[in-house]
Amino acid sequence: MRSHWISRARRAFLKNFATLGGVTAVASLPPAVLQSQAQGRSTSESYPFLPWYTRSQNYKSLKQSSYDTSGGNHDSWPIEAGKTQEVFNQKGPGMITHIWFTIAAESGDYLKELVLRAWWDDEENPSIETPVGDFFGLNLGQNFIYQSAFLNCSAIKALNCYLRMPYRKSARVAVTNEGTRRVGAFYSNIDFQSLAALPEDVLYLHAWYNQATPNVATDKNWKQNGDADHLKNMDGKHNYVYAEARGRGQLMGVTLGIWQNQDHWAGEGDDMIFIDDESKPIIVGTGSEDYFCGAWNFGGIAGATPFAHLYNGAPYILGQERVGGRYVCYRWHADNPVTFAKYMKHTIEHGHANHRADNYFSCCYWYQSEPHLKYPSMAPVHKRIPSVYAVAPNGALGS
Numbered sequence: 001m002r003s004h005w006i007s008r009a010r011r012a013f014l015k016n017f018a019t020l021g022g023v024t025a026v027a028s029l030p031p032a033v034l035q036s037q038a039q040g041r042s043t044s045e046s047y048p049f050l051p052w053y054t055r056s057q058n059y060k061s062l063k064q065s066s067y068d069t070s071g072g073n074h075d076s077w078p079i080e081a082g083k084t085q086e087v088f089n090q091k092g093p094g095m096i097t098h099i100w101f102t103i104a105a106e107s108g109d110y111l112k113e114l115v116l117r118a119w120w121d122d123e124e125n126p127s128i129e130t131p132v133g134d135f136f137g138l139n140l141g142q143n144f145i146y147q148s149a150f151l152n153c154s155a156i157k158a159l160n161c162y163l164r165m166p167y168r169k170s171a172r173v174a175v176t177n178e179g180t181r182r183v184g185a186f187y188s189n190i191d192f193q194s195l196a197a198l199p200e201d202v203l204y205l206h207a208w209y210n211q212a213t214p215n216v217a218t219d220k221n222w223k224q225n226g227d228a229d230h231l232k233n234m235d236g237k238h239n240y241v242y243a244e245a246r247g248r249g250q251l252m253g254v255t256l257g258i259w260q261n262q263d264h265w266a267g268e269g270d271d272m273i274f275i276d277d278e279s280k281p282i283i284v285g286t287g288s289e290d291y292f293c294g295a296w297n298f299g300g301i302a303g304a305t306p307f308a309h310l311y312n313g314a315p316y317i318l319g320q321e322r323v324g325g326r327y328v329c330y331r332w333h334a335d336n337p338v339t340f341a342k343y344m345k346h347t348i349e350h351g352h353a354n355h356r357a358d359n360y361f362s363c364c365y366w367y368q369s370e371p372h373l374k375y376p377s378m379a380p381v382h383k384r385i386p387s388v389y390a391v392a393p394n395g396a397l398g399s
Contacts, residue, residue, distance in 0.1 A: 113179030139257025146315035231353035249368025269349030
């Protein structure tokens with residue numbers, strides 16, 4: 001009976017851990033459950049109409065924030081240029097359930113200059129390392145309002161994340177100002193749950209930033225995209241890489257900003273995911289717009305329409321299909337997280353068969369066991385700021 005109870009408890013935890021829409025919690029087994037078990041039936045089977053939040057829970061709700069400890073109204077931290085502000089530090093098992101930031105900074109590029117890092121269980125290398133803007137889906141360093149299952153940006157300049165972040169022994173989150181100007185006010189609220197323990201198979205959130213400024217084109221005829229049938233790409237060797245991981249886990253999603261260096265449609269790049277085999281992709285899609293669950297250039301040069309849904313979106317589109325055109329997209333795999341046993345590399349073509357040379361800025365999110373690969377060094381601040389590269393008639397690029 002005890003092993004059966006533990007098995008049911010673990011399944012209940014994982015079911016609630018995977019629930020979406022910002023309403024998950026760690027499931028508990030109140031006395032009514034134990035009584036029902038003794039009677040040979042489960043409470044969930046007896047009362048399937050009761051949502052989890054009407055049931056007794058076994059976690060303790062807590063918050064760490066930037067509130068004024070003197071009792072005043074200065075509820076934020078300044079972060080001087082080159083300095084780091086710790087925004088969360090907790091010992092013992094638990095899970096971050098929500099992060100909210102809003103920032104007042106002297107620099108207009110603060111979303112690229114501020115870097116978010118998180119360490120789980122006293123690890124040496126951070127599991128999350130990305131500019132703040134990219135982590136919250138603002139990959140081009142500009143604020144806009146949108147809503148998705150795990151990230152949203154609210155008026156005015158409010159950043160929200162609902163991705164669950166479990167840890168067994170400790171958690172530490174910090175923000176570093178890598179810019180040259182002062183951040184006058186960094187407001188933070190981080191909600192979390194203190195727990196007695198976590199199941200053995202719970203995984204840790206990882207987030208990796210990458211960029212290509214620009215991508216290296218494999219063909220000079222960048223005007224042809226959908227009609228460039230002479231271009232072939234079977235192995236994904238020159239694809240843009242969202243993330244690479246070793247260990248056991250599952251891919252959750254990506255955010256991507258595209259800043260065009262060339263006219264015409266920037267898409268048609270097939271998503272290619274390598275799973276436990278580094279020689280060839282196992283999952284291959286049909287085009288960038290399709291991967292983000294849109295279609296037909298998101299509406300084309302004259303009618304592209306921003307959209308933001310639960311698991312997919314392109315909420316920011318400006319000057320599409322022209323030099324300087326901008327797209328910000330996201331895709332969540334929460335309907336079917338892409339599992340891997342030992343290796344994962346998530347990639348996408350930049351244009352059909354990688355023949356375009358646009359700028360990409362991305363953040364990839366996945367859960368995995370520790371230890372994880374140490375991330376490559378992040379590009380310096382001045383190279384993280386989106387800009388247009390001049391394109392010569394032969395397709396060559398110059399700054």
